[in-house]
Amino acid sequence: MALPGRTGRPASALAPTSHEAELRTAARLVSRRRFLTVTAAAAALAFSTGLPARGAFAAPRLDTARITEDPFTLGVASGDPLPDSVLIWTRLAPAPFTPDGGLGQQRVEVAWEVALDASFALVVRTGTALAHPEYAHSVRVDVRGLAPATTYHYRFRTGAWISPPGRTRTAPAAGDDVTRLRLAAVACQAYHDGYYTVHRHLAREDVDVVFHLGDYLYEYAVDSAGGARGYTDRVLPSVFNRETATLADYRMRYALYKSDPDLRAAHAAHPFVVTWDDHETENNYAAEHDENGSDPALFLARRAAAYRAYWENQPLRAGQLPDGPDAQLYRRLHWGTLAQFDVLDTRQYRSDQAYDDNPHVPGPESDDPARTLTGDAQERWLLDGWASSAALWNVMPQQVxxxxxxxxxxxxxxxxxxxxxxxxxxRGRLVAGAKAAGVDNWLVLTGDVHVAYAFDIKDDFDDPASATVGTELTCTSVASGRDGTERPANWDTYMKANPHLRFYDGRRGYLRVELNRENARADFRTVSAVTTPGAEVSTAASFVTEAGAPGPTPV
Structure with missing residues (x-):
């Protein structure tokens, strides 16, 4: 979520000289990588593009019998389900709060299996993969040859250790006239703001897929007590009590987040489709610009590290592997003919924020037609995808x-x-493009703001009588913002100032949506507190959008 203005930094802000030498060295390599077409220059950026070496130069292979501590401390995950495949993930880290995870610079062989049942009596796919130190010993397997619309169970093994099991699901076959899909959406899980009670409840939901809409990680420091968690039974290492800047920082911060049992449970229960917002790298960044106006080369070095760690720690395919500070995260998934999902990246390509990123009355700077949130290539990809869509529901999971x-x-x-x-x-180009493509059932899923909203998407937001062209649902936050309240202090102002705003709740939670051939039902699920564990979940409100009649209606 945006902080007020470019100068608004928490007390934990990165000291100006922290890791400066490492970032400056990396920045020189990023500059060479971006502006020279020399193979050696690209290879030199080892910390962000380093591929596992082959042959005599490959890292030695570890005798897995020598792994004496559980290496599956960070759990398992699956993601991006297709009709015939799903991506399964784990990361080996017997010492997760250390830079190398406790496995040094050795490769580790990992076996995997996929079964039709939770007891793994009906195994349908098996294989082995190597966990490379260059990828922080993460393991990802694109399991192919699976049946459409089928639930599977998976697990990993190395040495004497077996991972926790995970459950996943493939998408329906292309062209299949699916009658129902249940999804959930989550965002914004600042570890230092509270417990992941939301994920504990999400793990128990009957959903087909979960969309994580950004701010999976926060770069801010986490003190020894875990911030608002107020640990009294453990002390977090001091390595977390600084802002992330280097690849090692980001890798260990993911280890901290994934050490949470409720987050691991949610990943093990459902396939995830993930996209980032700003905090996975740095608050409110825009393309090559950080919020403090730093040297872009220095920031690109940091962005390369952040992007690399994100890929290593998420169930993403090889196509999303970053190339230095660049990664194509936007992508398209389908659920038969029921839904098309156009997953956006609204950080990497955007124009720098207008008016120094402070709240402002629209003016020539913000309304310059050349400004973009998606970049030209992503915008064309999105509009072309709508034009060719055969889906009943066109769903746009994105960030802000x-x-x-x-x-x-x-x-x-x-x-x-x-x-x-x-x-x-x-925004206007997308509204025009949706109308031109005949997108009748446009559903936007949003994170970032730490509150739950339901909006009519208007053809002209300044004219309440203009046509409603879509529905936007924001999923509030998992923990960011701490406990929150049902009606924040600005509730009356926002509801009066925005007649197209149909719902506003400030508590933590998640969004559950059921799509069928007649309508889309959205349930806003909330908990009363996250600063203390154990809160129950309830449905704060439910809305239905009828097929062919955009806009949320309370039920």
Whole structure:
């Protein structure tokens, strides 16, 4: 979530000289990688593009009998289900809070198996993979030859150790007239703001797939007590009490987050489709610009490290492997003819925020038609995908608020410059493109703001009588913002200033959506607290969007 202005940094902000030598060395390599077409220059950026060496130069292979501590401390995950395949993931880390995870620079052989039953009596696929030190001993297997619309169970083994089991599901066959899909959406899980009670409940939900809409990780320091968690039975290492900047920092921060049993349970229960927002790298960054106006070469070095660690720690295919500070994260998935999912990346390609990223009345700087939130290539990809879509529901999982949010009751109200409100021409092109493509059932899923919203997407947000062209649902946060309240202090202002805003709740939780041939039902699931564990979950509100009649209606 955007902080107020480019200068708004927490007390844990990165000291100006922290890791400076390492970042400057990496920045020189990034600059060479980006502006020279020399193979050696690309290979030199080892910390962010280093591929496992082959032959005589490969890392030695570890005798797995020598692994004396559980290497599966970070759990298992699956993701991006296709009709005939799903990606399964784990990362070996017997000492997860150390830079090398406790396995040094050796390769480790890992066996995997996929079965039709939880007891693994009906195994349908097996194999082995190597966990390379260059990839932080992460393991990903694109398991192919599976049956469509089928639930599977999977696990890994190395030496005497067997991972926890995971459950996943393939997508229906292309062209299959599916009658139902249940999905969940989550975002924003600042470890230091509270427990992952939301994930504990999500793990028990009957859903086909989970969309994580960003801020999986926060770069801010976490103190020895775990921030708002207030640990009294453990002390976190001091390595976490600084802002992430280097590859080792990001890798260990993922280890901290994935040490949480509730997050591991959610991953083990459902396939995830993930996309990042800003905090996986740095608050409110835009393309090559960080929030403090640093040298872009220095920031690109940091971005390369962040992107690399993200890929290593998520169930993503090889096509999302970063090339230095660049990675194509936007991608398209289908659920038969019922739904097309266009997963966006609204950070990597965006124009820098207008008006120094402070809330501002729209003006020439923010409304410049050349400004973009997606970049030209992603925008064309999205519009072309809509034009060729045969799906009943076109779902756009993405990061920041798409619908207009007037932040006050003034005639010329301020808007957020970090959301689509700061890129109104870019938003306008998508609205026009959806209309031109005949997208009748457009559903936008959003994270970032740490609150739950339901919006009518309007053809003209300044004219409440204009046509409603879609529905936007924001999923609130898993932990970010701490406990929250049902009606935040600005509730009355926002509801009066934005007549297209149909629902607003400030508590932690997740979004559950059921799509069928007649409608989309959204349930806003919330918990009362995350600063203490154990809160129960309840449904704060439910809305239905009828097929062919966009906009959420309360039920």
């Amino acid at each position: 608020c798409f619908s207009q949010r007037r932040l006050d009751l003034n005639a010329e109200a301020k808007l957020s410059m970090d959301s689509w409100d700061g890129y109104r021409a870019s």
